[in-house]
Amino acid sequence: MSEQSQTAELTANQTYNAEHTNTNNGEHSVSYGTYFMVWLGLVALTSVTVTVAGIHLGSLTLITALLIAAVKTTLVGYHFMHLKFDNIIIKIFVMVCLGIFLCLWILTFADLSFR
Amino acid sequence: MTEHSEVMQEETQIHSGAHVHRDDEGSKMAMWLFLFTELLLFGGLFLLYGSYRFEYADGFKAAAADMNSVIGAVNTLILLTSSLSVALSIAALQRKQKALALGMLWFTIICGLVFLVNKYFEWSHEIGMGIYPGGPALENMSNGEIIYFGLYYVMTGLHGLHVIVGMIFIGFVMFFISRDKITATNYQKLENAGLYWHLVDIIWIFLFPLFYLLH
Incomplete structure (x- = not known):
């Protein structure tokens, strides 16, 4: 009896998972740790921007700032906005x-x- | 036997649930299309900033030197952290940790509020110094500086409005989560709110160096 109910439960779970995959953009459970690492990267890049702005690089200052912002945007888009899985x-x-x-x-x- | 039929019934319910008209992919795509219009809205302003900076490089540098880059940096950290908490709330909901997901969204809203309070103090300080349209300090400035502050108020103001809208959006999503309308298997609305919030974060990622650091 218990075995039967276990099998039935398993089937139910499979159906459940199948439904999940069809509707909610595929199964993608990112670990909390990954998100924290991305955040650390973003904070590090922010401090790099602030530091670099203190050094006078002339015309390169604007380009450097924009490049770092572009890298940060890529990080946010790819990981936080889930473009990775899209x-x-x-x-x-x-x-x-x-x-x-x-x-x-x-x-x-x-x-x-x-x- | 009864157990089996119960499971069968559940299966049927789930099965029929799959036929309820719901298109998460379409919903997500619509959100992205909306974000593209936002990109053009802010993009046009960034283009204006770029062209005027090209023409009035000295005025822009002089004006940026007056900005409080510490508040700007703190606000950057606040928005980055709030982006993290939105991403974490989606991950938590996927793991059926409803309370954690709601907690993370509360945290996001609080971050948004702190950001706006900082912005309020910043603007008050500048307005107090006479830097506002028709203000005494602004009238004595060069053309470049006047344009810089015009763009500064418009762009950070519009961004601030987006922060407010994002907080309201997240507030609605929290209401739906608490009523189990948004669940571990049906969370596209939360995902869309997250997309919006991340866009607001990305815009600030560009606003911060352009207005606070390049002097």
Whole structure:
């Protein structure tokens, strides 16, 4: 009897898991530790930005600050926003959107620089 | 036998539950599309910042030197930590740790509040010094500095509004979690609130160096 109920429970669990996978963006349970590591990385990069800003690098200061911000954004997007686990179509959407945004910058600065 | 039929019934319920119209992937995609419009909203302002900085480099540097980079750094840490707590709350809910998930969301809202309080003190200080549209200090500044402070108020103000909206969004999600409308198997709304909050964090990641550090 108990064996039968165990098997039945197992089947129920399997059905449950199958339903879970279909609806909630796949099974992805990230460990709490991973999130803490990402956070530590973000805090470290913030302190790097603050330190680098204190050193006078001339025109490189702006580029360095933006590069570090871009790395931080990648960390947040990939881990916190779960792009890591997302469907390829969402990844493509994000890349296309960032590509358009980059084009806007390049075109604007191409105009500004050659005035 | 009765146990077996009970399980069968549960299975049927779960099975029929799978047919309830719910499209998490679509919901997530819609949220991302919305975030793209947000990117263009702030992106346009960042572009404006970039172009004016290109034209008034000295004015921008002089104005940024007046900023309190300590408050900016503290606010950065607060938002990064709140992003962590949102991510943790999703992980906790996935593990069916409802209380922990709610606790993490409370923590996020408190972080948002502390961020806004800091912002309030910061703005009050600047307004107190006469730096506001038509203010005595702003009138004596160079064009570059005036544009810098205009962008500063618009961009951090708009960002602050987003923090408020994010807190309200998270508040609704917490209500749904407490009523078991958002659960370990149905948490896309929480995920979407998280996406929004992370976007607000990302915008600040760029605002912080551009307004507080580049002098």
